[in-house]
Amino acid sequence: MLTETLFKNNNRCCLFIPLNTPKTFINVQKFIFKVELIELNEVAKEFNKVKVLSNVNIHVEDGDLFGIIGQSGSGKTTLLNILAGFIEPTFGTVSYVSKIDHQPKNLYENFHKIKRHLGFNPQHPSFYPKLTVKENLLHFGQLYGLKHETLINNAKNLLQFTQLYEHRDKLAEQLSGGMQKRLDISCSLIHKPKILFLDEPTSDLDPVMQKEIIQLIQEVNKQGVTIVIASHHLESIEKICNKLAIIHHGQVHSFGEFEEVRKPYLKNNININIKIGKDKERIIQLVKKLPVNKIVDKEDYLILYPIDTEKTLNMLNKLIKEENLYLHDIDLRKPSLAEIFAKITAEKD
């Protein structure tokens, strides 16, 4: 319990540390603060001599909820597939760090041993549509060699966890899109993998279902499963991931915790949102005097894009006092992931 609370930070889940082994002890500092599970070094991938990915140097740490974002065709799915062991990179190495000896091992050379610790959820449903929910879970669980009792327990817990228990005897194809996604995730979790890879988990789903799945992913991560998500739903990624990699034109543009990624984009990228009450026209005329690039009228509020945030804020303060303006709210908004991403793609293009 001590370790669990110790490591519960920023949605990272606990991992059991066998402190009694000397090797583990040697690596304990690394393990506590940065326990790498998968590491990519100078990874590049070519398809028919066309470079899809190049110079990828990232790592996934234990307990991470790692997001990979990028435009369509940017190579995010390829990167996810490389991480999951589906595709071998043309250049570079992909290492998996075992929790037993903490020695990095080549993922592909040792895939037959490693794969039972991995779970993968592709974009599309990956279960047998003509089997029932329960049959699907039991089928995959049995193939993972789980003992009968363990399997039954796992299946029951998963069904309850994913709120599919009521639908356990329905054919998988008869489930709604959200339920299918939940079943898909359940199938990937039946053997309790260490890492779960999710490819576009919220695509093709309506906002309500997207929310459900996002919650489920967070719950799974809380249960101690490292999750790697490739998605273009930037809002979701921003919301749930502690770490992300932005892929653009086959290269990792940014990698790290979200705040780290956002840091370079904070300067001159803060918006001032003014919630206005009466005298809207007068206020607009007054703020036009401020050093702003653009003013966007959003009916209830105005968004100011300052040329210099500090200067603009000072001038706005002065203006409020001098003109005795009544504003409901003033909000300084940091750029969202979507905005950063838009900036990145705009810069590069």
Add this chain to the structure above:
Amino acid sequence: MSNLLLLTKKNIILLFRAKSSALIVFFAPLLLILILGLSFNNTSKYGLNIGVHASSYNDEINNFLAELKQQEFNVVKYDATIAACVEDIKLGIMHTCIELPETFQIQSNTPAQVTFYVDKSKINLVWMIQDTMQNKLGIKEQQISENIAKDVLNKLTDTTIRINNEKNGIASAKDKSSSASKNTEEARNILSALDLTVPTAAYDTTILTSFKDSMVANLDDSILKITAAKASVSKTSLNSSEQKKITDSLAAAALSLANAQVLINSEEAISLNAIIAMVTSLQTDLTSTKTKLNTASAKIADSNTNLNSVKTTLAETMTLLDNTQKTLEQINTNLQSQKVTDANVISQPIQTKIEPIAQEKTHLSYMLPILLILVIMFSSLLLGTSLVMMEKNSPAFIRNFFLPIRKINFILSIYLTNVFLILMQVIIILILSIIFVKEITNSLHLLAIILFLAASIFTFLGMLIGYLFTSEETGILASLSLGSLLLFISGTILPIEAASAAIREIISFSPFVISERLIREIFIFNSPFASLWMDFLILIGYSLMLFLITLIAESIMHKHLLERFLRHHHNIHKQNSKLIKNG
């Protein structure tokens, strides 16, 4: 119309863009035609192995065999018995066995019998053999028929000549007979003209009797009167002498009368006039008769001359007829020497007989081996392909990648599923077959092994196709093409004997051919397992080899399949996302 063209154009573009579709659509028929073309594009005769047995191999038989060899038939002599040849048919070494007669010379109304031993379960081959061999025998038959007809014609010619020769003699005999007839007619006329009528006058003999009776009565009266006169004389006065004298005279008169009476009572007592008249009449008759007899005598003399002539003529005719009879006897002897007199035998001097090498069975029995293998082949190929395609295209395919299971298990699971389904089919077929073909129960265990091996081979082939092809449609098309190819080169539709020797050698190793042969030998010929173990081994070898190839193919293809699968689904999702974005 333009829409229709646009849609058609789109379909064709899509078809060409899908490489495997284009490949199978164009290459499947191309390959089929190419293989069939290479196999059967020759005009050489069917490469039939013909086993021959004859009680003696005389020149005539040897010549016939030499002719067969010239026709590119592989002729093998079986000296001891035809049974050995029949066994070789069962083993597929020989295509037919022919039991030839001692000679092709037809000596009687019994045709020469040629017996073919054929495997009736090879229906098309049976007809081909019959057709080919009967064509060959037809020529021989024609030769024999010609010889017999020539012989008959020679005899007829000879008969004609002889008859022509005899014609003059007969004409002469006819003339002579005519002449004899004429002479005889003349003699007949002469003789019939003879007046041999006898006078029919009635001579009245009562006259003579009356005359006699009258004479007798008068004489009796005269005698009585003389007696009375003699008595009167005694009473007269006349002296005694005188009396005596008168008495004597009266006695003398009485005596004369008595004599006359005697005379009258004798046969000679006739009336003189009557007698004269009678005699006259008789004389006349006699004269007439004499004249007639003279005339007759003359005529007879004439007739005699004629009849002499007739006799001479008839004697000559007799000679002529003797000659004719001899000639006719010679003709008869000549014609009798013609032993073949039956029109059927002349027209068909060789009688062919088709003997099945196994106990006669129903058509269904003969068809059953092919039927079973056909069902097994197509079902296994299609099911194998479909199951692999189903697994490949299953949404859960990607999940298998992470399962801690060896690839061999996936392959074996598909194989076992397929074999299970096929065996279900086989059981249904066999149960139905038992209803019609009861003897199948005798060899059920061996049949089951063969069908299992065949199902394994074709399943692995179908699975290989499933792994090699992308879409289910092209995979199924490829399976059907492979099945059709195996069927076409199996001898079921096109006789493989029409193919070149090298191709035949290759075809003989086709799993379809081997399986079908095994079932035929077990089911139709009841061959023991000992004689078939090699084929069993080949089938087992095929199964193992194809299993390994499937395993290797799956291993090679797995990464590619996975990448393709991911790419495919990724693209689908991108499209879906776009659609959702666009509302």
